Amino acid sequence: MTREPHLHRDGTWVGASVPRREDPRLLTGRGRFVDDIRLPGMLHAAFVRSTEAHARIASVDLSAVREVPGVVAAFSAADLGLHDIVALLDRPLHEFVPTAMPVLAKDKVRFVGEPIAIVVARDPYAAEDGREAAVVEYEPLPPITSDSAALAEGAALVHEEAPRNTLVDVSLFATEGIDEVFAAAHTVVEVRARTGRQNALPLETRGAVAEWDDRDEQLRVHTCTQVPHQVRTVLAASAGLDEKEVRVIVPDMGGGFGLKCVVGREEIATAAAALRLRKPVKWIEDRSEALTASFLAREQRYTVRAAFDADGRIQALDADVVCDMGAYSCYPFTAGIEPLMASAEMPGVYKVPAYRVRGRAVTTNKAPTAPYRGVSRPQYVMVMERVMEKAARALGIDPVELRRRNVITEFPYRGVNDVTYDPGSYKESLDLCEQVLRDEGWFDRRGSDPAIGIGFACFSERTGYGSGAFAQRKMAVVPGFDVSEIRMDLDGTVSVTTGTLSHGQSHETTMAQIVADRLGIPYDKVKIVQGDTDRVLYGWGSFASRSITIGGSAAAASAEKLGERLRVIAAHLMDVDVESTELDGAGGVRAGDRRLSFTEIAEVAYLRSHLLPKDVEPGLSATASFDVGGDGTFSNATHAAVVRLDPGTGGVEILRYVCVEDCGVAINPKVVEGQARGGIAQGIAGALFEEVRYDDAGQPLAASFMEYKVPTAAEIPDVRIEHLETPCAFTANGAKGAGEGGTIGAPAAVLNAVNDALRHTGVELDDTPIPREAIFRALERAAEPALEAR
Amino acid sequence: MKPASFEFHRARSRAGAVELLTELADGDPKIIAGGQSLVAMMNFRLARPGHLVDITGIDDMTGIEVDGDRLRIGALTTHRTVEKAGLGVLSAAMRWVGHLPIRTRGTVGGSIAHADATAEWCMLAVLLDARIRVLGPAGSREIAAGEFFHGPFWTALEPDELIVEIVFPWPLPPAALTEYADRKGDFALVAAAVDLDRERTVLGGVGPVPLLVDSLDAEEIAAGLDVRDEPGVSAHYRRGLARTLVRRAVAEASP
Numbered sequence A: 001m002t003r004e005p006h007l008h009r010d011g012t013w014v015g016a017s018v019p020r021r022e023d024p025r026l027l028t029g030r031g032r033f034v035d036d037i038r039l040p041g042m043l044h045a046a047f048v049r050s051t052e053a054h055a056r057i058a059s060v061d062l063s064a065v066r067e068v069p070g071v072v073a074a075f076s077a078a079d080l081g082l083h084d085i086v087a088l089l090d091r092p093l094h095e096f097v098p099t100a101m102p103v104l105a106k107d108k109v110r111f112v113g114e115p116i117a118i119v120v121a122r123d124p125y126a127a128e129d130g131r132e133a134a135v136v137e138y139e140p141l142p143p144i145t146s147d148s149a150a151l152a153e154g155a156a157l158v159h160e161e162a163p164r165n166t167l168v169d170v171s172l173f174a175t176e177g178i179d180e181v182f183a184a185a186h187t188v189v190e191v192r193a194r195t196g197r198q199n200a201l202p203l204e205t206r207g208a209v210a211e212w213d214d215r216d217e218q219l220r221v222h223t224c225t226q227v228p229h230q231v232r233t234v235l236a237a238s239a240g241l242d243e244k245e246v247r248v249i250v251p252d253m254g255g256g257f258g259l260k261c262v263v264g265r266e267e268i269a270t271a272a273a274a275l276r277l278r279k280p281v282k283w284i285e286d287r288s289e290a291l292t293a294s295f296l297a298r299e300q301r302y303t304v305r306a307a308f309d310a311d312g313r314i315q316a317l318d319a320d321v322v323c324d325m326g327a328y329s330c331y332p333f334t335a336g337i338e339p340l341m342a343s344a345e346m347p348g349v350y351k352v353p354a355y356r357v358r359g360r361a362v363t364t365n366k367a368p369t370a371p372y373r374g375v376s377r378p379q380y381v382m383v384m385e386r387v388m389e390k391a392a393r394a395l396g397i398d399p400v401e402l403r404r405r406n407v408i409t410e411f412p413y414r415g416v417n418d419v420t421y422d423p424g425s426y427k428e429s430l431d432l433c434e435q436v437l438r439d440e441g442w443f444d445r446r447g448s449d450p451a452i453g454i455g456f457a458c459f460s461e462r463t464g465y466g467s468g469a470f471a472q473r474k475m476a477v478v479p480g481f482d483v484s485e486i487r488m489d490l491d492g493t494v495s496v497t498t499g500t501l502s503h504g505q506s507h508e509t510t511m512a513q514i515v516a517d518r519l520g521i522p523y524d525k526v527k528i529v530q531g532d533t534d535r536v537l538y539g540w541g542s543f544a545s546r547s548i549t550i551g552g553s554a555a556a557a558s559a560e561k562l563g564e565r566l567r568v569i570a571a572h573l574m575d576v577d578v579e580s581t582e583l584d585g586a587g588g589v590r591a592g593d594r595r596l597s598f599t600e601i602a603e604v605a606y607l608r609s610h611l612l613p614k615d616v617e618p619g620l621s622a623t624a625s626f627d628v629g630g631d632g633t634f635s636n637a638t639h640a641a642v643v644r645l646d647p648g649t650g651g652v653e654i655l656r657y658v659c660v661e662d663c664g665v666a667i668n669p670k671v672v673e674g675q676a677r678g679g680i681a682q683g684i685a686g687a688l689f690e691e692v693r694y695d696d697a698g699q700p701l702a703a704s705f706m707e708y709k710v711p712t713a714a715e716i717p718d719v720r721i722e723h724l725e726t727p728c729a730f731t732a733n734g735a736k737g738a739g740e741g742g743t744i745g746a747p748a749a750v751l752n753a754v755n756d757a758l759r760h761t762g763v764e765l766d767d768t769p770i771p772r773e774a775i776f777r778a779l780e781r782a783a784e785p786a787l788e789a790r
Numbered sequence B: 001m002k003p004a005s006f007e008f009h010r011a012r013s014r015a016g017a018v019e020l021l022t023e024l025a026d027g028d029p030k031i032i033a034g035g036q037s038l039v040a041m042m043n044f045r046l047a048r049p050g051h052l053v054d055i056t057g058i059d060d061m062t063g064i065e066v067d068g069d070r071l072r073i074g075a076l077t078t079h080r081t082v083e084k085a086g087l088g089v090l091s092a093a094m095r096w097v098g099h100l101p102i103r104t105r106g107t108v109g110g111s112i113a114h115a116d117a118t119a120e121w122c123m124l125a126v127l128l129d130a131r132i133r134v135l136g137p138a139g140s141r142e143i144a145a146g147e148f149f150h151g152p153f154w155t156a157l158e159p160d161e162l163i164v165e166i167v168f169p170w171p172l173p174p175a176a177l178t179e180y181a182d183r184k185g186d187f188a189l190v191a192a193a194v195d196l197d198r199e200r201t202v203l204g205g206v207g208p209v210p211l212l213v214d215s216l217d218a219e220e221i222a223a224g225l226d227v228r229d230e231p232g233v234s235a236h237y238r239r240g241l242a243r244t245l246v247r248r249a250v251a252e253a254s255p
């Protein structure tokens, strides 16, 4: 028996949890990922990587490499002569220092794992043998391995052009009179927090298969990127090709999480090697490289003060954020990605009347950074939620009640950070989340078990950043719009392009649901075309929860245009006014009791075009674009974690996790829940488990999953998800972004829960991942008087 | 993460395996059983054997047998087989060994030969005075577990010797093994195993080999540990974990 997909109760595809179109192939091993692509005569690449954190390269000798059996070629930077990758912001030099990232290291290495040469061989084993034979001579320089070392007086410079190793330094907002507010405040709380460096850890590591095609006169690159058009631009510029001579194709992807929304060096080098050799070359990053030499994120330090009145209302916020961005500025976002996000959005869901922030990006001798799901929001939300908890404790107010007094309740709300918030359900989500915990009895259990703690996180997340919002960040390359082309074929089925790119988020399903509703056809009659620079007009790919809000709206617009066109042709054929026609929701155009099916209209459009109205071109296609002019749309959620601490070990067990989310209209609620669950797992990972550490010499200490403690299913609790729905006024279907929220709320909820469970100890922990030893010591010390009393 | 090149050989019998090891002695041969430790080390090129001698085709090295006052476990018996065998502390301890897929491939003999300082099998062998029966070119010998482990990845085994079986005393005493790691399935930060009959404790994660202490007193054992502060784990914390885990192991072992 096959199960027919069910429509939403209102007769629409949007809002229905129809099965994912991607699942049959992915679940039966018939997906096609980069590593599944095997071309005739294909060679395999491996990279010679720096063993030094910071050094001048005295020499690179690849002669022994070329002698290794199976090795076909080896190229250093000098051999390939590629142009550097440079990402820019439109900011003055005292706010932003541009730095170059060479495709292969030239005169200097800046982190352990930095690519120095590419070895191409007949199989991956020989490529690795070849890499071992490389001889690189280094003149070591002092390694800079922390933000404080980077900022120290007289520190060695990672990039000579960046004094004090500072790439970004912005001071923003500085509400007038803020110092007086602090001076007169009833209560001032302070949070100092450090968050650990993480890897976004897509299950599928990075990779590329590149070949020069003589017939197409094209360098064809299959690679797992979130941003194919940006890869094309950088690759063409770097290798000196026309954009038309480069085609970037993205097959199925096993995740990206932001790590793949920047242009990597290895895929450019692989493509350049294929171009040079005129032979297909494959590079698949191994897990060890992925952990040490790809893009990392999230290592930040916050020093924050907040002023409150006696009723617990926040009066002012003063923040200093330093982000350790590692060795290079990523393209196209730059090293500003984290500090600018944190600085611009930190007040979040709260009515903060006065705000001042300094945000800095420092460069160090560690693997570079890229956006990672949530980008700074998991960190600043955690800090803001610590602020709320500390204020609640200091003032003796229930922490949920304190939040209730501070959240924005009237919309649109113009924030102190010059952002306009569209309507959300901040207070409602708090209320519901608290109610769920109460109904499930968790407050009672907390009352009877001092080892149990409950923590909340209330936040919103700007999604659907249009070109306006990115321009406000002063990016030199301004992402924002999306453009969609739609085509109906003879049988009435539809192909629609999107410039966004699903790397696990089910766009083949959700975009099809949107388009199906617009045209009144089943969602499986809609094919989504994505991830191919030759087939997609232009695109910014998928990141920042932009796909459904912006890409989905563009697809909806192109479908509406096509619908118009179908009506114009039908009206002509039926000899009625266009105004008297409508799509009938069943694959046809109706005028009164007369009807033409799409196939009948298509037949005229393609096969009997002489019957078309004079001013209508043959064929059935349309193009439309969409951008967000204002400040985007804000999804929101309240998360709560219930934890129990083990006084004997310092261990943390998450007993319950509740997420009340509002992403506007959920196109496919199951998909939204999947996004939330996965995101929460990544957030818990940051709170409790994962960290990429370096030793004093700059050697990475996490080179495998033995050291990099990604949580497994055993560590991730069952999550209860409740939905609220505050539709967005300006996106198709009222949808808001849903890709990142889970990750944003979890670190705060877990950290607050752990601190709540430490309430009897007088100890507060503000750093993540939370060290178990610190929990153990806090509980041990608190138990000591009891021991003495015995 | 691709191994250096090696030659692969499959042994069909115990004697055949020893023969191969002797024959290939100059080419750095290594036995491979479940591969759960060795393959990872080869992929990182931390181990670069010239020859692999696969022993999984030897059919008389698998299985568990009670033989009078001895319990004999074939070296090729998997952790999972023991887990399901209802063998008291041995079966119960298997829940701590990695994850299910690892337990279904990893072998008892492999664990003993690999000699990780926190490996459950090494701790159990020392706790219960097991004997390691090995076969070499000169014939077979038995080594007491207490004399077998010299350091991490370093044992009394000669390069041309094959572990054939592990022999435990039977019946097993009331005993238990428990441990702590931040993440399920990881090698323990600290592990403790106790034998209530002989009032002894073995600790893992507090030294290069399993540490045997003739006591069940958690406070006393923890206080007596010779441990140092290490990055991320202080001596104080390690002692505290030892104290907790000894207590919990005693509780678990108590009827």
Ligand SMILES: Cc1cc2nc3c(=O)[nH]c(=O)nc-3n(C[C@H](O)[C@H](O)[C@H](O)COP(=O)(O)OP(=O)(O)OC[C@H]3O[C@@H](n4cnc5c(N)ncnc54)[C@H](O)[C@@H]3O)c2cc1C
Binding pocket: B030, B031, B032, B033, B034, B035, B036, B037, B038, B039, B040, B055, B075, B076, B096, B097, B098, B099, B102, B105, B106, B107, B108, B109, B110, B111, B113, B114, B116, B118, B119, B120, B121, B161, B162, B163, B164, B185, B186, B187, B188
């Ligand atoms: C993710 C992960 C988690 C793990 N967690 C744990 C854990 O918590 N606790 C734990 O104890 N182990 C753990 N292990 C290791 C696992 O238990 C291995 O199965 C075991 O250590 C080795 O057994 P093997 O059969 O796989 O040996 P192999 O990997 O095949 O070999 C290991 C070594 O033993 C030698 N060897 C194997 N058999 C013999 C023999 N019969 N005679 C002589 N030498 C031999 C080999 O030459 C090699 O040097 C983990 C492994 C992984 C991958």
